[in-house]
Amino acid sequence: MTVETHSPESAGSGDQVKTHFRTCPLCEAMCGLEIKTDGEKVLPPIRADRDDVWSKGFICPKGTTLGHLHEDPDRVRVPLVKDENGTFQEATWEEAYARCEELLHVVRNTHGVDAMTYYIGNPAAHNFSISRYVGALVMQSGVQMGYSAGTVDQWPKNVSSECMYGNSWTFPTPDIMRTQYLVVMGANPHASQGSLLACPDVLGEMDKIRERGGKCVVVDPRRTGTCDHADEWVPITPGTDAAFLLALCHVLFDEGLVDMGTMANHVNGLDEVGALVADWTPEKVADTTQVPAETIRRLAREIAAADSACVYGRIGLCNQEFGTLASWLIDVVNLLTANFDVPGGMMFGNPVAPAMVTLNFEAPKEPEFGRWHSRVRGAPEVLGQVPVSCLSEEIMTPGEGQIKALVVVAGNPVISSPEAGRLDEALPMLDAMICIDNWVNATTRHADVILPGLSPLEQPHWDEMIWSWAARTAGNWSDQIFDYGDRPDEWEILVRVGALMGGQSNDEIDERAIDDGFFAGLCMFFGLDAEHVLSHYDDGGPERMTDLMIRIGPKGDRYGENPDGLTLQDFKDNPHGLDFGPMVPRVPDIIHTPSGKIEMAPPYITADVGRLQRRLGRDDGIVLVSRRHVRSNNSWMHNVKALVKGKDRCTLLVHPDDADGIGLADGAVARVSTEIGSIEVPVEVSDEMMPGVVSLPHGWGHNLDGVQLSVAKEFAGVNNNLLAPGELVDEISGNAIVNGIKVEVVPVPA
């Protein structure tokens, strides 16, 4: 929203200075920004919007760099099409779309739809258009088997939520602003700013918990910056959180501390959980987890005794060997201690505009997994996907169903997916590769065609999914700042490419008509008269979709049925957003299981406890975990000099005892190897690691032929996914194991 012109104290000299208030689209914190522009230029610095009702002046270093992203000379602004020499040439949109049609239709006509697939990357959760229209690409394409960054991320949580609550995107969220006791497991908001926990300034909230007499505990193999805001750091052997949590539940039952509180009549499976944990004593897991039995007992008692508590876990609990068990068990602990669906416990967000994935289009049904299997490895489908590491073998292995065409939407799997080196070898074997992306990076350099989206400042913003797990209910609309009017919006690209994959030709594709059809279907689902609703709008696309979701949402006007209800216009009229208070209890309304109750002991998940039992006592030697840094965003913001300059952040963190044992000095180079690969990386000796665990950041390794990221190539770093064997997955979710992988570390002679 632009509210002022002629800002007198502005740094700019021109008379076109405007101040814009908008939401940062980069991460789940959704910070309000104040951006000044002078004509076509962004005037630094980008600041926090202190009046933003949600973020109240919080911001991180990335948010100040949206101008750099917008002005980055390496950002792709016109379609690129590879010529016969393999060199990208700039093309018109007509030429680029024609080339897409030619390539995709040859594959479809020769090999059929099963030879085509897509990969969807992380910005699909954040980008205004992609978050609302990637589903349109999938539906238009008719492709059955797709891939996404989800299987190197939150798939275990999706499985757990599908089984427990009947919707794979219904995630319990810590009521961090009211809780008295917070356990953070396998998450580092000091870097990530919160994940599946939307909250500006998570660390500030942790400080407040302690100021009001509460307690914060971090369970992590690394003493992260988050621990500076906690009372206690509990180091844990990577991949063993499920054993720790089973023992914690054991103590709750054993000591009579179980209290289901308000959930008593809404939960099935209490006895099954009790029976399951009966022999999981703290003593049984202490050696494997390296958490002393007495610590587990004390933590169980403290959680049970606290006025309110939240046990929260994230990527460290998902991207590991027992990701689903661990992701499920944190919800179990919260349920068993009356910390569920009550203020200060885990609650469900209540967005002004519900997210598409949280809508239940079908009647409740028993979850089904393994309805089909991947062709080469025979990996079972889980929630419609197989592990992303299957993609390379599906491209490389000849036979019926071999993948010949790939569409990548805002993803960089050559860096972000396990066994990255094999995918890098596989992609050139494709007959057709189309990337919808803004840079020529490790992945897109293999494309036949790159179709660029808009910069964050060239499009409006309203987060689609993130409010579903936000610590408060609020909303904020951002207008686009720059409108050059000469390029398609990403929603149009997605719809067109999807239709091309589906066999339509450019001549017959009408994006608006497809969008209207999609929109009318949604209206009917909501019980609205589609024709009447459509008549409200001149334009289609994500803005119309946002208005629809606000109007059918819990506070919406339903197109006049609730005359005092909200519409998007209310947010346009309030440039700093509107706040509607903390989370509210939502069980049983939100539960979509056949029983209508929360299934606390889903058989699909509990059956995996035997696998964990067999893991006890195993010693893997040195293991590798991943980390993030506040100045990086997965693989794609290393081209911003302001963020990457200074100290090298792509280092191997090693505990001093391990460094001594291996013969590594601080600043020396180590070779880290697994059975699939080997990388060389500078060592940072630090007692913030627990002994036996080393840590590398993910998202690096940009110095590859053909990458056109001038800054990132200079600060290239190394790719830790060259080490992660693709076959390592959490068996019941198919999610990658990139944490807790066995590595060999040796010094590289100077």
Ligand SMILES: Nc1nc2c(c(=O)[nH]1)N[C@H]1C(S)=C(S)[C@@H](COP(=O)(O)OP(=O)(O)OC[C@H]3O[C@@H](n4cnc5c(=O)[nH]c(N)nc54)[C@H](O)[C@@H]3O)O[C@H]1N2
């Ligand atoms: N070892 C290890 N591997 C990991 C992880 C880990 O912790 N350790 N984490 C995993 C996780 S959680 C995730 S989410 C994945 C991320 O995996 P990916 O999503 O594959 O990777 P990103 O680095 O997020 O790549 C985003 C891509 O989108 C492009 N992009 C950015 N903005 C836009 C836009 O507005 N429009 C379009 N069209 N493109 C855009 C960027 O240029 C880049 O190519 O990595 C996973 N991989």
Ligand SMILES: Nc1nc2c(c(=O)[nH]1)N[C@H]1C(S)=C(S)[C@@H](COP(=O)(O)OP(=O)(O)OC[C@H]3O[C@@H](n4cnc5c(=O)[nH]c(N)nc54)[C@H](O)[C@@H]3O)O[C@H]1N2
């Ligand atoms: N600045 C920045 N912010 C980001 C991103 C980014 O790349 N940069 N990425 C975004 C994305 S896509 C995501 S998914 C989120 C992720 O958000 P977080 O989950 O907070 O991610 P990390 O900061 O990687 O923290 C994971 C922690 O898990 C620990 N860990 C590793 N293995 C284990 C284990 O087996 N058990 C336990 N208990 N802990 C373990 C690691 O040491 C690390 O401290 O962050 C998002 N926000």
Ligand code: SF4
């Ligand atoms: S924490 Fe940083 S990257 Fe995340 S929304 Fe706020 S300013 Fe943007």
Ligand SMILES: [Mo]
């Ligand atoms: Mo992620």
